[in-house]
Amino acid sequence: MDQTSGSLVQVVEQYAASETLNLPIFPGVARELHAKISDENANINDIASTIAKDQALAGEMLKLANSAFFAGLNKVRTIRESIMRLGVRQVYNCLVTGSQKGFYASRDPLVAKHLDVLWKHALATAMGTQWLLRKTGYPELADEGFLAGLFHDIGKLLLLKVFETIRSERNDVTLSESFLFEILDFMHAEQGYGLMTRWNIPEVYCEVTKRHHEEEIEGASPLLLAVRIADHVCAKTGISLKADPTISPATLPEVVAMSVKEIVLAELEVVIEDSVAQER
Numbered sequence: 001m002d003q004t005s006g007s008l009v010q011v012v013e014q015y016a017a018s019e020t021l022n023l024p025i026f027p028g029v030a031r032e033l034h035a036k037i038s039d040e041n042a043n044i045n046d047i048a049s050t051i052a053k054d055q056a057l058a059g060e061m062l063k064l065a066n067s068a069f070f071a072g073l074n075k076v077r078t079i080r081e082s083i084m085r086l087g088v089r090q091v092y093n094c095l096v097t098g099s100q101k102g103f104y105a106s107r108d109p110l111v112a113k114h115l116d117v118l119w120k121h122a123l124a125t126a127m128g129t130q131w132l133l134r135k136t137g138y139p140e141l142a143d144e145g146f147l148a149g150l151f152h153d154i155g156k157l158l159l160l161k162v163f164e165t166i167r168s169e170r171n172d173v174t175l176s177e178s179f180l181f182e183i184l185d186f187m188h189a190e191q192g193y194g195l196m197t198r199w200n201i202p203e204v205y206c207e208v209t210k211r212h213h214e215e216e217i218e219g220a221s222p223l224l225l226a227v228r229i230a231d232h233v234c235a236k237t238g239i240s241l242k243a244d245p246t247i248s249p250a251t252l253p254e255v256v257a258m259s260v261k262e263i264v265l266a267e268l269e270v271v272i273e274d275s276v277a278q279e280r
C-alpha cells in the first residue's frame with residue numbers, strides 16, 4: 001500500500017476499534033439458551049420457552065429446521081419438535097444463525113451488495129463445514145464446525161460496517177470499491193480475531209477466524225482444515241466475495257491433510273450450492 005492507503009488504513013482501524021461499532025454477535029436469548037444447554041437440570045420445555053421469547057429468531061430457526069439440509073420426512077411446526085429432531089446444540093446453531101442474518105444488511109447500496117454475498121458465503125461455509133466433518137469421520141466436531149464456518153469471516157462483516165459508517169460520516173474521506181477489497185483482504189482475519197476475543201468467544205472459534213487464510217497448515221485441527229476446504233469450495237462455486245472458478249479443491253493441502261476423496265468434494269459442492277438456493 002502507498003502512503004495514502006496507509007493513512008486510510010489508520011482511519012479504518014480507528015473506526016473498527018470504536019465501541020459505537022460494537023456488533024452484538026449473540027443476542028440475549030442466545031446467551032440465555034447457552035446457559036440452559038449447560039444446565040443439566042434443564043429440559044426440552046425450558047429450552048423451548050427460552051427460544052419462544054424472541055419470535056423473529058424462533059421463526060428463522062423453524063425455517064432452517066425445515067430446510068432441505070436439516071429436514072426430515074415431516075414438516076416441523078413447533079420449537080419443541082425442532083429440538084426433538086435436531087438436538088439442542090443444532091437448535092442453538094439455528095438460533096445463532098437467525099440472529100446473525102440481520103447484521104448483514106445496509107442502507108448503503110454498495111455495502112448491501114457485498115453483505116448479501118458475504119451472508120450467503122457465511123451460511124454456505126457453515127453448512128459445508130458441518131457436512132464435511134460428519135462425512136470425514138468427525139461427527140463430534142460437526143456442530144462446532146457449523147459455528148466456526150459461520151464466524152470465520154466475521155472480520156469482513158465488521159469492516160463492511162466500518163466502510164458504511166465512514167462513507168456516511170466522513171465527507172473528507174473517499175473510499176473506492178477497490179480499496180474496500182484491499183482492506184478486506186489485508187485486515188479481515190486480524191479484525192475478526194480481535195472482535196471474537198473481545199466477546200470472549202471460545203478459543204476454538206477464534207483460532208479458525210485468525211488462521212483460515214494462513215499459508216502454513218502444520219498442526220491445524222480438523223475443524224480449521226474443514227473450514228478452509230469449505231471456504232475454498234465456496235470460492236470455486238462463486239459463493240464468495242473473491243470467487244475463483246479455477247480453484248482445484250483436490251490439490252489443496254487441506255484436502256490432502258484430511259484425505260478427502262474427490263467424490264466427497266463433488267458432494268460438498270452440491271451441499272454448498274443447495275445452502276444458497278435455500279436463501280433465495
